[in-house]
Amino acid sequence: MKEDFYDILGISKNATAAEIKKAYRKKAIEYHPDKNPGDAKAEEMFKKAAEAYEVLSDPDKKARYDQYGHQAFEGGGFGGGGMNMEDIFSQFGDIFGSAFGGGGFGGGFSGFGGGQRRVKGSNLRIRVKLTLEEIANGVDKKIKVKRKKVAQGTTYKTCTTCNGQGQVTRIQNTILGRMQTATTCSTCGGTGQIIDKKPVNADAQGMLLTEETVSIKIPAGVVDGMQLKVSGKGNEAPGGNGIPGDLLVAIEEQPHPTLQREGDNLHYDLYISFSEAVLGTSKEIDTVTGKVRIKIEPGTQSGKILRLRKKGVPSINSYGTGDLLVHVNVWTPKSLSKEQKDFFESMRTDDHFQPKPEKEDKSFFEKVKDMFS
Template sequence: MKEDFYDILGINKNASAAEIKKAYRKKAIEYHPDKNPGDKTAEEKFKKAAEAYEVLSDPNKKARYDQYGHQAFEGGGFGGGGMNMEDIFSQFGDIFGGAFGGGGGFSGFSGFGGGGRRTVKGSNLRIRVKLTLEEIANGVEKKIKVKRKKQAQGTTYKTCTTCNGAGQVTRVQNTILGRMQTSAPCSTCGGAGQIIDKKPANADAQGMLATEETVSIKIPAGVVDGMQLKVSGKGNDAPGNGIAGDLLVAIEEKPHPSLQREGDNLHYDLYISFSEAALGASKEIDTVTGKVRIKIEPGVQSGKILRLRNKGIPSINGYGTGDLLVHVNVWTPKSLSKEQKEFFEKMSADDHFKPNPEKEDKSFFEKVKDMFS
């Protein structure tokens, strides 16, 4: 089971943005690679702290995490190894301040603030996947055709002549305070330390080809509309020896013809006739696992709610399955024949047809209160 992000940073859910940042900085400095050279356990804790901060420092991500937990980012690479060191230092390097000589990276480690070549990552791709309520309830594997850029075969690279493969260019300036040395990513190679040597004629300027690939996406049961999943490495390729970007998958829920979703619960409006309400009936209704038949007891009242346990949507957090709430509505005919009118006129004076609610026949407001409690 994945470790709770709040536990990783040692804070509670009510922590402010400043407290979250302070807690992350403390953990990051404690497990920083410069302080723990060669310690894989410290490196893993360093990554986990960064992953926790990436979510909790973003109000939208934090809200989704508070509601759905780790499942909100299923396949999203959070909570264990999803971020590499390049991601961490490029996004959060400023948080370390001057704790490590003013730089966010490893001392002498190629790829970070210490002045070495950085790893280039390809751009991310975004798609939207529409799911039926049945697919959401049961989980589904979708095979989607994705247009992505891949490195063309035959493309070769050589050391960048501007930075000599370092990925950064160092400049020394004379100022009134003395000689100042600054470093910046090489503008020629973008910090990769390599430039294209040869490429096929049909490749673009970066040695890439536009391709179409079928990607398999496993979608867990219980996802919600607007949730975003991530398939690592299925975005655009990066030049040279870089790493591919990610495929971001936005979930869109299709409307169901007869079922309405409310969290993990489902609602179904069942309409019955006067005679069915008085005599009882057996009715077939829709569920996300197929049709089921339910029994309507004689004398059922309009507004009665029948609860079918575990016939709703599985919780994305693994907290069980919601229910299906069947709302019974007695249909009143809008036109009557002469014989029907005579029957109801005759029955209007009958005591059996006069309203006589019992204690178990709750009012509308009581039913609404029960639904939200």
């Protein structure tokens, strides 16, 4: 089981954005590769702290994590299972300030990666529409994605401005003395590589927009707005040493014609006639796994709730499967023939037609309480 992100950073769930950032900086400096050369355990802690900060520093990701835990990002193997060093150094360099040689992450990264910065390609975002049946049962989707890839025939050479480092170091004289700063190389954009040769149909960076079919395994129980990550299926990075970005998949739940979702439970409104309520009947209703037939007992009251166990949606956190709640509504006719009116008129004072609620005929508030228990 993965460690709790709050425990990794040593903070409470009520921590502010400033407290989260401060806690991450403290952990990252403590376990930075430059301070712990060759220490695999420190490197692992460094990665864990960065992964925790990536989620908790983003309000949307934090909200999903607080509600669904690690499953909000890891369902079906969608990345999130440990960041690599390139991700950390490229995303969170501003957190360190001058903690390592005045160059932010530049100094630390050169010590880890052999002196050359690996740039990550940009992420792509798509929205996938799912039916309630697909959400309840899980589904494999094949989606066509347009992503940038290095064009065939493109070659690169070492940037002469930064000598392949991806950064330019400048030393300035100030009233406080000589200060060293490192900035991203403007010639190569931080890749350490520049174009040598490229085909005529490629862009200025040697990239070509291509269409690719990506297989996405969506686990059962996802919710509207949840975001899944397919690692390495975003845009490729220009240069010969970059790593591809990720494909971020946002879930959009399509409304169902007869079923309403509430968490892992489903609701179904069943309308029956007055005579069916009196005499009893059987009805066929929709579920996420197909139609089922249920029995309506004679004398069923309007508002009665029938619970079909485990006919709802599986929990994304593997806590089981929700139920299907069938709300029985007795339909009262609005127009009657004279013969029908005469019949009901004769029954107006009949003892069998007088309301006599029993203990099992719960009130509206008791039914609502039962629904949420």
